[in-house]
Amino acid sequence: MTPSLLSIRNLDVSYPTSRGHARILIGVDLDIARGTSVGLVGESGSGKSTLALALLGLLPENAEIDAQDAMFDSCPDALSPATAQRLRGSDIAMIFQDPMTALNPLFTIGTHLVDIQRRKFPHASQADLWARGERMLVRVGVSDAGNRMRRYPHEFSGGMRQRVVIAMALLVEPKLLIADEPTTALDATIEAQVVDILRDLRSELSAALLVVSHSFGLIAELCDTVIVMYAGTIVETGPVNVVLHDPRHPYAQALLACEIEPLSSIEAAEPLVTIPGTVPDPANRPVGCVFAARCPARHDRCIEPPPLVSQGQGRSFSCWLGVSL
């Protein structure tokens, strides 16, 4: 067992609203071992982005964050504002979704790449930081890096900007790299290039990777472990090849069934699979299983909160179906 880099127990995040507390995350446990890659998958409103932003200390000020335990690299209380701020940009780095807005249009790419390193390497010279930045740009596949360092973001295409954003994140030598939908804004052939770069970097880097995405395809491509979230809770987690090919939680099963398989289903006549119903209102959540209202396997016990069932191969899921009666 590799030593744990991040270990969070029982994380709750909620916001006060006029209709009572909107509970966005409920009892989330997250473990990331050093050097591994974890995928966080879920639909809109599942809380996956809230979880990523909580790790970065970037939630709005009115967010109420409560965790039983939050350990990052032997640093306790990793989610407190002061600690999160210290870790952010030095030990935890982020690749944002939209490369069009992640760069400041007033500064050159070189300035971006130099400034990001200042906190982690306060005593290094400007020339050293510049040279490191240029080398990193080459490594993420930007040709003519010496010249590109002096260019502005608007002179770069989307794919090139996303490489710059990746280079920025890597330059601080983070222990944990969070990528929030890193390829969603890119065209298909450019997405393939960026996925390729991320996969290459994974094998070279010591950093652990947390990929947040709605795309099972991307997670399958980049991750060892997958966490499936629904309405602020983790419904199933385990190795990617186990969970994606044999999901046990009814929501994970339904979500995977909605994926359109390429090739196998071309011109198929039968209707596409959907999940009827809607995600529960975070201010008015059901007492028992959050998925019960939409679940095809719902039964009497689902009005009680479901237990977490661990099964072989490192898989666990949260459902009464896992309990032998």
Next chain:
Amino acid sequence: MTAPVLSLKDACVRYGDLTAVEGVSIDLHGGETLGLVGESGCGKSSVARAISGLNPLSSGTMMVQQEDVAVKLRTDRRFLADRVQLLFQDPVASLSPRLTVGALLAEPLKIRKIFNADTWAAAIALLQDMGLGEQFLSRYPHQLSGGQARRVALARVLTAKPRIIVADEPTAGLDVSIQGDMLNLLRALRDRLGLSYLFISHNLNVVGRVTERVAIMYLGQIVETGKTGLLFRDPAHPYTKALLSSNLTIDPQRRRERVILKGELPSPRNPPSGCRFHQRCPLARDICAVRQPRLETQADGRMVACHFPLSGGSEAMAG
């Protein structure tokens, strides 16, 4: 074979010195869904806007129900709008935030001066068909979910009783659990009302699932077109093959051998010589930089614009 309901011949769209669409020909048949696929800047949205009358063609002809649109429009201003409607990509942005769903639904009827008890009842029935009851009539667009906003936009389009709907990314931004609902609804409406769709999407899994034929665009031109099953199983153009192989799948066994293209899409302002794809093509030879390939019909009925089309997908393409 019956005559196509829409036929575009040698269409060009120019914006100043930029040629966004060059020599595109498309036939859309009654009751058919034709996919239009390509990356940003390939001209697919320009084609959509030209067909729905938002951008005039710079050259080329467009026939709808075998009538020349340019000629008809001289005497009948509504000729195109009565037959072709565009379903906009961003449904929330396409609905005025100041109007209720009821007012939004009445607007196209009022513009056509056909607003009366019968047409209004039909419009409400249409909305109910889509699973939106009368309680939605008093809501504003911001009170709708993404899926509901799309249904309202679709109901608005259908009140014009078009024959052809140009659907620009109809499922972009929808969660997969909702995406199926929208696609099932589009198919049911097509079959019931005898509609034809030009279906624009970058999501290849969706295009593979819902279209009968597909046209692949690259830098303003169609590089390959034909039956969707044929093209997706055995792409003949190296760009089609690369595009399909870049599709991420959850099942490694089904994954195609990935072709990673070098470089970025060139600017349409200054397209490459010869074949527009030659600089990124892993199979390019000398002639490709010099002579532009023509779209030619192959033995299996598809059309490909390539000097060296892949046969049966068996050619090894080293990435």
